[in-house]
Amino acid sequence: MSIINEIKLKTRLSLFDKPNLYIELYKIFGKRKYLLINKNVEIVIEGFPRSANTYAVVAFEISQKRKVNIAHHLHSPSQILKAIEWNIPTMVLIREPKEAILSFIIRHPEFSLKNAIKYYIHFYSPLLSYKEKIYISEFNNIIKDFGKEVENFNKKFGTTFTPYRKTEENEEKIFKIIDNLNIEQDKGLETQVARPSKLKKEKKEQLKKELEKEKYKDLLLKAKKIYTELTL
Numbered sequence: 001m002s003i004i005n006e007i008k009l010k011t012r013l014s015l016f017d018k019p020n021l022y023i024e025l026y027k028i029f030g031k032r033k034y035l036l037i038n039k040n041v042e043i044v045i046e047g048f049p050r051s052a053n054t055y056a057v058v059a060f061e062i063s064q065k066r067k068v069n070i071a072h073h074l075h076s077p078s079q080i081l082k083a084i085e086w087n088i089p090t091m092v093l094i095r096e097p098k099e100a101i102l103s104f105i106i107r108h109p110e111f112s113l114k115n116a117i118k119y120y121i122h123f124y125s126p127l128l129s130y131k132e133k134i135y136i137s138e139f140n141n142i143i144k145d146f147g148k149e150v151e152n153f154n155k156k157f158g159t160t161f162t163p164y165r166k167t168e169e170n171e172e173k174i175f176k177i178i179d180n181l182n183i184e185q186d187k188g189l190e191t192q193v194a195r196p197s198k199l200k201k202e203k204k205e206q207l208k209k210e211l212e213k214e215k216y217k218d219l220l221l222k223a224k225k226i227y228t229e230l231t232l
Contacts, residue, residue: 004025004158006115009111009115009119010211011147012076013118013119013122014076015078016076016122016123016126017077017078017081017126018078019077019078019081019082019085020081022076022078022084023036023037023078023079023082026074026078027084032073032074032076035071035072035073035074035191036071036074036079037071037079037082037083037086037088038071038218039086040069041069041070041071041083041088042068042069042070042088042089042092043060043068043069043070043071043088043089043091043159043161044070044071044072044079044080044083044088044089044090045057045070045071045072045090045091045093046071046072046073046074046075046076046077046079046090046091046092046093047075047092047093047094047095047137048075048093048094048095048100048120048123048124049075049100049103049104049107049108050095050100050103050104050107050144051095051100051139052093052095052129052139052143053072053073053075053093054073054176054178054181055071055142055146055174056091056093056137056142056145056146056149057072057129058174058178059146059164059170059174060146060150060161060164061139062146062164062170062173062174062177063150063161063162063163063164063165064161064162065162066146068161071083071088075123076123077123077124077126077127079123080092080127080130080134081126081130084130084133089127089135089156089157089159089179090133090134090135091134091135091137091149092105092127092134092135092136092137092230093137093139093142093186094136094137094138094227094230094231095139096139096227097117097120097223097224097226097227098208098211098220099139099222100120100139101113101117101120101211101223102204102207102208102211103204104116104119104120104210105207106204106207111218113207113210113211114215114216114219117216117219117223118219120222120223120226121219121222121226124223124226124227124230125226127230128226128229128230131229131230135149135152135153135156135157136230136231137149137151137153137232141159146164146166147163147164147165147166148163150162150163150164151163152207155220156206177206181225
């Protein structure tokens with residue numbers, strides 16, 4: 001990772017628990033301002049990258065009978081903290097640390113494993129004090145039955161969003177939309193698309209050996225503790 005990118009990452013992480021500053025800066029420098037939270041947003045769906053963000057958002061969108069204003073894909077807890085302040089129902093997506101980090105590195109090889117773990121920790125640690133005010137949706141539950149996650153979300157917040165129905169037709173529709181999104185964003189490489197692939201699985205196995213080294217042990221333990229506290 002270059003020194004410039006290292007500085008950018010450290011700066012970004014330092015702003016994660018400062019939602020007002022982060023959001024104001026994103027309004028100026030952000031590339032996808034349409035994803036940013038505002039007071040007209042009805043739901044926030046947000047998580048660390050590679051935690052089924054795209055799947056969840058697309059599954060949610062195709063299930064609704066009307067256009068719903070969603071804030072998503074900033075991959076910053078600032079968006080979540082602001083939603084809590086504004087009492088906007090929020091679904092926080094989370095994945096087991098090792099799996100999330102390995103998948104993230106495959107998508108973003110410019111990051112080191114150490115910095116990817118730090119990113120994970122900085123993303124979720126500000127949320128520990130607000131667990132009761134958000135809905136935590138674990139990766140495996142999203143993939144297995146996202147409709148059930150939406151039902152539980154509705155119960156928590158008193159919302160009436162239409163739950164996703166996991167049918168072969170709907171799954172095909174989701175992945176077709178995801179493929180089109182990757183083409184539009186010029187990210188057609190197999191290691192970069194937001195869906196499973198054989199190549200990504202092979203690369204993940206290679207990276208696992210590196211992640212098991214002693215130098216990552218303490219950071220991973222911290223990430224795992226945060227994950228456990230949020231998903232209990």
